[in-house]
Amino acid sequence: MSMKNISQEKKDMINLSRRSFMVGSMKTSLFMAFGAAAIPSLLSAKESIETKQFSPNIWFEMDTDGNVIVNIAKAEMGQHIGTPIARILADELECDWDKVSIVHVDTDPKWGYMVTGGSWSIFHTYKPMSQAGAAGRMVLIDAGAKLLGVPANSCKAEKGFVISGNKKISYGDIVANGNVDKTFSADELAELPIKPGKKRHLIGVNADYKALDIPPKTNGTAVYGIDVEVENMLYARPILPPTRYGSAVTNVDDSKAKSLPGYKGYKVLTDPSGTIEGWVTVLATDYPTAIKAVDMVKVSYNAGKTANVSEADIQKEGERIVRDRKEGTVFVDEGNIELAQSKAAQTIEALYTTATANHFQLEPLNAIAEFKGGKWHIHTGNQWQSLTLPTVAKAAEVPESDVILHQYYLGGGFGRRLYGDWIVPALLTAKAAGQPVKLVFMRPDDTLFDQPRSASTSLFNASFDENNQFLGMEHALAAGWPTLKMAPGFLAPGVSGEGKVDMFSASGADHWYTMSHHRARAVNNKVAQDTFTPGWLRSVGQGWIVWGLESFIDEVAMKANKDPVDFRLAMLDGKGKQGGKAPESVGGATRLANTLDILKKKTANVKLGADEGIGYSVSAGQERTMPAWLATAAHVHVNKRTGKITVKKLWVVSDAGIVIHPDGAIAQLEGSLLWGLSLALFEHNEVKNGQVSKTNLHTYLPLRMNDVPEMDIELVESEEFPVGLGEPGVIGVAPAIGNAVYQAIGVRLRHLPMLAQHVTAALKA
Amino acid sequence: MIEFTLNGKKVQTDAASDTPLVWVIRDEFGLKGTKFGCGVAMCGACTVHIDGNAIRSCSYPVSLAKGKNVNTIESLNNEHPLQSAWVEEQVPQCGYCQSGQIMQAATLLDRNPNPSDQDIVNHMSANYCRCMAYARIKKAIKRAATSSVQYFDPNASSEGENA
Numbered sequence: 006m007s008m009k010n011i012s013q014e015k016k017d018m019i020n021l022s023r024r025s026f027m028v029g030s031m032k033t034s035l036f037m038a039f040g041a042a043a044i045p046s047l048l049s050a051k052e053s054i055e056t057k058q059f060s061p062n063i064w065f066e067m068d069t070d071g072n073v074i075v076n077i078a079k080a081e082m083g084q085h086i087g088t089p090i091a092r093i094l095a096d097e098l099e100c101d102w103d104k105v106s107i108v109h110v111d112t113d114p115k116w117g118y119m120v121t122g123g124s125w126s127i128f129h130t131y132k133p134m135s136q137a138g139a140a141g142r143m144v145l146i147d148a149g150a151k152l153l154g155v156p157a158n159s160c161k162a163e164k165g166f167v168i169s170g171n172k173k174i175s176y177g178d179i180v181a182n183g184n185v186d187k188t189f190s191a192d193e194l195a196e197l198p199i200k201p202g203k204k205r206h207l208i209g210v211n212a213d214y215k216a217l218d219i220p221p222k223t224n225g226t227a228v229y230g231i232d233v234e235v236e237n238m239l240y241a242r243p244i245l246p247p248t249r250y251g252s253a254v255t256n257v258d259d260s261k262a263k264s265l266p267g268y269k270g271y272k273v274l275t276d277p278s279g280t281i282e283g284w285v286t287v288l289a290t291d292y293p294t295a296i297k298a299v300d301m302v303k304v305s306y307n308a309g310k311t312a313n314v315s316e317a318d319i320q321k322e323g324e325r326i327v328r329d330r331k332e333g334t335v336f337v338d339e340g341n342i343e344l345a346q347s348k349a350a351q352t353i354e355a356l357y358t359t360a361t362a363n364h365f366q367l368e369p370l371n372a373i374a375e376f377k378g379g380k381w382h383i384h385t386g387n388q389w390q391s392l393t394l395p396t397v398a399k400a401a402e403v404p405e406s407d408v409i410l411h412q413y414y415l416g417g418g419f420g421r422r423l424y425g426d427w428i429v430p431a432l433l434t435a436k437a438a439g440q441p442v443k444l445v446f447m448r449p450d451d452t453l454f455d456q457p458r459s460a461s462t463s464l465f466n467a468s469f470d471e472n473n474q475f476l477g478m479e480h481a482l483a484a485g486w487p488t489l490k491m492a493p494g495f496l497a498p499g500v501s502g503e504g505k506v507d508m509f510s511a512s513g514a515d516h517w518y519t520m521s522h523h524r525a526r527a528v529n530n531k532v533a534q535d536t537f538t539p540g541w542l543r544s545v546g547q548g549w550i551v552w553g554l555e556s557f558i559d560e561v562a563m564k565a566n567k568d569p570v571d572f573r574l575a576m577l578d579g580k581g582k583q584g585g586k587a588p589e590s591v592g593g594a595t596r597l598a599n600t601l602d603i604l605k606k607k608t609a610n611v612k613l614g615a616d617e618g619i620g621y622s623v624s625a626g627q628e629r630t631m632p633a634w635l636a637t638a639a640h641v642h643v644n645k646r647t648g649k650i651t652v653k654k655l656w657v658v659s660d661a662g663i664v665i666h667p668d669g670a671i672a673q674l675e676g677s678l679l680w681g682l683s684l685a686l687f688e689h690n691e692v693k694n695g696q697v698s699k700t701n702l703h704t705y706l707p708l709r710m711n712d713v714p715e716m717d718i719e720l721v722e723s724e725e726f727p728v729g730l731g732e733p734g735v736i737g738v739a740p741a742i743g744n745a746v747y748q749a750i751g752v753r754l755r756h757l758p759m760l761a762q763h764v765t766a767a768l769k770a
Numbered sequence: 771m772i773e774f775t776l777n778g779k780k781v782q783t784d785a786a787s788d789t790p791l792v793w794v795i796r797d798e799f800g801l802k803g804t805k806f807g808c809g810v811a812m813c814g815a816c817t818v819h820i821d822g823n824a825i826r827s828c829s830y831p832v833s834l835a836k837g838k839n840v841n842t843i844e845s846l847n848n849e850h851p852l853q854s855a856w857v858e859e860q861v862p863q864c865g866y867c868q869s870g871q872i873m874q875a876a877t878l879l880d881r882n883p884n885p886s887d888q889d890i891v892n893h894m895s896a897n898y899c900r901c902m903a904y905a906r907i908k909k910a911i912k913r914a915a916t917s918s919v920q921y922f923d924p925n926a927s928s929e930g931e932n933a
Contacts, residue, residue, distance in 0.1 A: 083863030083901045204900045214858060221858040221867025225803015225843035229866060266786075291797060293789045342926040367807045367815055416805070416866030417900045448808045484796045668860055672903065676863060679902035702812035702898060710904040711895040 026137060026189040028144040029054050035180045037141045038064035039133065040188070050188045065094065065137075071165045071177035072104045079130075080121035080388045081109055082418035084673060084731050086215035089666035097138025097199065097205035098145075100176060101165035107217055109749065111388045112410040119390040122423050122541065124627050124729025127665055128589070131727050135199040140189050143197070148183035149174050180663030198505055202663040202724045206491045210664045210722045218414075230386040230413045231236035231371045231445065238373060238441035239269055241434050242295040244285040244304050245453050249537045249693045251309025252283030259611060262287070262301040267294040271302055272437040274589075278400035280429040282309070294447055299447075309695070311536040316460060316691035320358060322532040323462025327356075327481035333528030336497070337480075337515050340522035342468075345477040349468035350446050353564055356464040359757040360689035361697060364542055365707060368416020369451040372431035375441035383410045383428055388413035392452030392492055400429045401436065420541035421456060430606030449700035451644035456540025457690065457697060459485030459510075459533045463553035466563045468522070475565050477522025478557075482550055483530045485509045485539030495641075509541060510679060511528070512628045513550035513736070517583050517594040518558075518576040536695055543680055544735035549627045552685075552757055555622035555740030559747065569744065570605050570621050574598050588726040590632050597623050600636040600658040600721060607717070608638050608656060617642045617653070620744025626733030633728045634660040634721075635676075637737030640714075641745040645768060652714045655738065660721035661730050667720060672732040674718050681738025689758050772834040777801075777845040787833035791825075792816045794832045795842060803843040803869045807898070815895035817870035818842050824877040844871035852876055855914035863901035871897050874910050884915055 025040035027050035036054045040130050048056070065075045075094060077087040081202070086139050087107035095102050112119060133575050142162050149167030150157040152174055160169045165176045170315040182518035188196075202209055221227040246252035262268050269288035274281060285304050285663050289295040326332040333595045346352065372385035382400050387393055398405040431444035446454065461484035468476040486507035488495045498506040514525040533539060542548065561574035577598035585593025601623050608619055619640050640654040655678050664670050687706050699705040752767040773782045775800060785794050789808075795801050795818065804827060807815030811826035816828045819841040846853060852872050855861075862868045871894070876887055878893040885893070890911050899907065 083865070085863075215857070219858055219860055219862055219865075222862035222868055223853045223872065224846070224848045225801070225869050226867050228802070229805075231806065232796075234797075291785075291793070293785070293793045365900060367805070367813060367864070367898065369806065414866075415864060417864045419900070445806075448810070540796075672860060672863060672906070676902045676904050679904065681900070701810055702808045703810055707898065707900070708902065708904075709895045709898065710908065711891050712906075713904045717904060 008404060008741055011144070024191055025054050025195050025550070026188045027139050028141060028185055030180060030183060030185040031055060033069050033181070035067045035185060036064065037066070037137060039137065046209050047187050050619065051186050067100070067176060067180050069177045069181040071101060071105070071175055071180070072106070073098070073100050075105060075107050077107050077109050077566070078119050078127050078420065080386065080412065080415055080422070081218055082121070082386070082388065082415035082422065084126070085218055085666065085669050086126050087218060088126060088216045089208070089669060090134055092207050093131060093134040094138040096205050097135050097140045099162035099164065103287055104165065104206060111297050111412050112394060115423065118553060120392070121388045122420065124731040124733065125534065126729065127727050128631050128729050129664070132199070136194055139199055140194060140196045144175055145179055145184055148185050149179045152182055195324070195483030205622060208665045210667050210720050211381040212667060215392070216669060221279065227414050228651045229368055229416045230384060231368055231416065232374055233384040233413060234375055234443070235375050235384070235441050238375070238443050239288045240292040240295045241268050241286045241431070241444040242292070242299050242447060243430055243450050244302060245300055245446065245450055246283030247253065248309030248311045250282055250311065250535065252282050252618050252681050253307045254285060254304055255307055256305040257285060258303040259301070262298040265294055265298055265301070267291055268298050272434050274430055274433040274437070276400055276429060276433060277402055278396050278429060280396060280426050284430055286430060286434040288434070288442070290534050291416065296447060306420070311695045314532060314536045314695045315693055316361060319460045319530060319536070319692060320462060320758070323358070323460065323483045323530050324356065326528040326530065327464040329460050330526070330704060333481065333483070333526045334506040335509055335524060335526045336500050336501035336506045337523055337525035337614065338500045339520060340477060342477050342479050342522045342524040345468045345522035346479070349476060350471035351359065351469045351473070352466060353560060354464070354466045355557055357556060357558060357755045358463070359461045359549040359552065361460045361692055362458045362684055362688045363452060363455045363705060363707060364419050364421035364540065364543065365421055365702070366417025366421050369448055370427040370446040370454065371430045371444060373441060373443045374428070374432040376435065379407065381432060382411060383432065383639065384411045384413065385428060386413045387422055387425045388418050389423040389425070392423065392426065397425070397428050397432060397539035416645055419543040423541055426538070426589055427454065443695055448702070452700040452705070453696055455697070456487065456538040458542035458548065459530065459539040460692070461549040462530070463550065465553065467557070467564070469564060473565050475561055477520055478561070479719050480514050480525045480554070482511070482514055482525070482553070483528040484510050484546070484549065485533030485537065486529045487539045487541045489529060489534065490538050500582040508628065510546040511550070513547040513624070513626070514554060515629055516554060516624050517597050519578050519583050520576065520592070534669060536692060542625060543677065544732040547622070547624065547736045548684060551624050551736045552739040555576035555624070555737065556743045556755070557669070559744045560622070560753065570601060573601060577601070589630055590724050592719065595638070596660050597625055597634040600634050600660050603613070603719065603721070604636040604638055604656055604658045611640060614642065616645055616747045616749050619746025620741045620746070620748055622737040622740040622744065624733060626736045629727065631728045633730055633733040633735055637741045638739065639741035639745045641749055643740055643746055643749045643764060645750060646678060648650065648764035650686060650742065650759060650761070650764065652686070652742060654715040654717065655682065657734060657737070658719045658721060659730065660723055662695050662723050662725040662727040664720050665727055670720060670730050671718055675716060677732060678738055679708055679713060681715070681735040681744070684735070684757065685739035685742045686758050772832055772836050774837060775839045777841055783832060785832050787831060789832045790828050791818070791830045791832050791835055791840070793826040795827060795840070801842050801844050805866055805869055807867065812898070814869065814870040814874055815867045817873040817897070819873060819877065822877070822880065824874045843873060846872070847875070850876060851914040851917050852879070854911040855917065859906045859910040859913060861903055861906040861910045863903050867897065867899045871899065876929065878911070879915055880900055885911065
C-alpha cells in the first residue's frame, strides 16, 4: 500500500469500513473478520477466513467457553489501546467482558496498513469495531435462536447469552453446536445500527474498568523489544558519525579493542536505503563488551556539510523565511489580509520561537535482526510498521514480503517509534556478520539519533482599526518538517493548489476562531531539515504552533482592550467554516467555546497571591479533521528576583466526544499536561556543531515528580463521535503558562522553554 | 569469579569486575524485569535492592555486589502491596520505568511506613517517568502505605478491598 492510501484508509475506517464482514465457525472456534474488500469474494465466510483473506485491523475469535480473543494491530506504548478497542466490540457483541483478552500482532503484508500515531486509534476503530460487534451479535442471536427452537426476533443477547423468555443458551454452546457461515456485504453492514453513546454500558464517561495490559507492567513480566533474545545472536552498539547526513568513514582503528575478551570486530555499514551514512557498529558476545569497545575504537570521518550548524543558524534561517512572503505555502487564506493590512490604523507584530527538544523515551532504541527461513525477522517495538517495513526491505535488498516485524511493548513511543530507522543499522550489521544481531543504543547514541522536535519560528501580525477593533491576522510559521523527510506522500497541497505543506507542521494555525481576514503560511526550514531528521514529537506541530498562536491571541486581546477569555469566546461563534462537520467535528467552534466557558466558571473564584496569575488557552488537536476540544488554564507564581516560574495548578476541560475509556483518557491527559509543562519550562536541546548538545539526563532535564502541580481534569459528557486524546493535552499548557506569567508580572515571554533568565532579562528591559 | 545472592539464590558470574550489574542480571541471569534507561544513574529504571538499599544497577559494578543480597522486581513475587496499589491506581502507561519506580518506593515504605506527600516526592524525584505518570505513582504509594500499616479501628469490618 502506498503512502497516499493512508488518508483513504482513514476515511474508510471512520465513514464505515467499505468492507464486507464475515462470521464463520471453524473447528472449535467462531471467527469474525472484515473482508479484504467491499464486495464479498466468491468464497464463503469460512473459506475466506481459512485462507486469511481478511483485514487485520479487526478480527476476533470466540471459543466454546465463550472466551473472546481480540487481535490488536495497534502498538501498545502506554495508551492501553487494546482494552478500549476490545471494549467497543464487547459492548455491541454483548459478550462477557471477563472472558475477553487481547493479542498484539506482528506484521504480515496481507494484513493491510499498520500505524499507531496521530491520536487516531479510537477515531479510526470506533465505528468498524462497533459494527463488527453488532454483526457478530446478530449472527449469534440467529444461531442461538435456531438451537433454542424459537424465532430470532424473540431473542436478546446479554453478557454472553442468547435469551428468549425463560430459555437461554451461552455463546460458548452456540459456538460448539452451531454451524455459522455468514457474510455481510459492505452495504448490509452499513445498515446495521450501532448503539448511541447513552445506550452503551461498557464504554462512556461513567464506565469504570481497568486496562488489560497493566498487571504485567507492575511485576517485570511485560516484554519490551530490549528484552528479546534469539539464539546465537551477537550484541552490537553503534558509533555515530559527526553529522546525521553526509558523513563518510575514512578509517577505523580498533587495535585497542582487540584485547577485550568477547570483542568480535566492527562493521562499516553501507546502506542501500540511504537511511544512514557513515555508520560503524561494533560487535561482541555480550553488550557490556560492546559498550566498552565503542570507546576503544577510533573512527575517522569526512564530516557532512552540516558539521558546524548551530541553533542560532536554524533560528536565523527561520526568521528570514517567515519574513519573506515568497517563501513557503499558504494553507489558510480567509478574506483579504492584504486589504485589511492596508486599511489598518494600527498593527502589532510578534515573533515566537521554540528550541529543539527531544523524545527521551525511556527504552533506548534497539532491534534484533535475524535472517531465518528465507526471511528477515525483526524484533522491536514500532508504531508505524507500514512506513518502516519498505525501508527495511530496501536496506536488506529483499522484497517487502520477506521482512516480518515482530511487535513488542514499546518503552515509550511519543512519535520516536513511528519511523523505525534504527532497524536499518541492526539489519545491516546482522547481514554483514552473517549472524543474528541485537543492536542496542546507549542513551547518548539514542539522543544523537533522535528525530527531535525541530526548533521553530512563528511570525504574527495583527491589524486593528482606529478604535482598536481587531481586523485580521497574518501568521507565518517555519520549522523542519518530519513528514517531508519520512513520509513525503503525506504532504498536502496549499490552499490555491500551489506548493506543498506538512500539515503535521501546520495544523493548529488553521484554528477555529472566526476572523474576517486570516492568512497562514507554512515554510520548511531547510537548515533544520538538512541537519537532522525532524521528528513527530507528541502533539507535533500543534505543540509549538499553538504556543505562539494562543499567546498572540492574548496580545491581540490586550491591544483590543478585551478580557482574553471573553475575546476568545466572541470569536468562537461556530459561523461559516467554523461550524464543524459530521461526524468528526459536529458543533465546531461552539463546542470549544463551551469548554472555555466551563473553565471560566471553574476558575472564577481562584485566589491569587502576589506575583501570581491565571492564563488561558484553547486548542483543537490534532487536526481540523479530528478535533479534541480543550480549554486549558494555568495558575502560576513568578519569583521576580530569581525569575523562577512555578506552576501551582493546571486545569483542562476536554470534550472529545464519547469517551471510551475514561480512566485511560484521564491518564493520557495527566501525562500530556505534564509533557506540555515540561516543554514549556524545562526541555531544550540546542543544536551545536551539527548535533543536539545534551545527550543524557544529567543535562537534559524533563519534569520530575517535585515539579508536578495540582491538576484538575474534566471530561465533558458528549454523544458525539469519539476523537483521540493521546496528544492534545500537551498543546494548551505552554500558552496558558505564558499568558499567566503576563497576568502575574506583565512580562510577555516569546521563547520556549520559558526560563528564569528570560524572566529576569525581560524585567530589566 | 564473583559470587552474590540474587533473589535469595547464590549465583556466580565470570563477568569482568567493572561490568554494570544491570547487564549481569538481565543478560546472564535472564531477569528482564530490571530495565536499562540512561546508563548514568539519572533515571532509576534499573533500580534494584542491594542489602535492602535502592541502587542504580546500571552504575554499580558487579564486583561490588560480591557477598551481597541483590533483589530485583521479580523477588517481590507480585505480592508487594505496591504492586496491587499500582494496579488499583492504574499507574503504568508504557510501564518501562515501573519496575524501578516500585523498587525505589519499596525502600521508602520499609523505612517510613506512613510517608507524607513531601516524603514521597523527596524519595521519588530522581526516578524519571517519560509518560509522566507521576501523580498516580504518588497516589499508589499512599494507597500501599495505608494498606500496609495496621491501624486499630474499632468500626472497621474485616471486609473491603484492602482487608
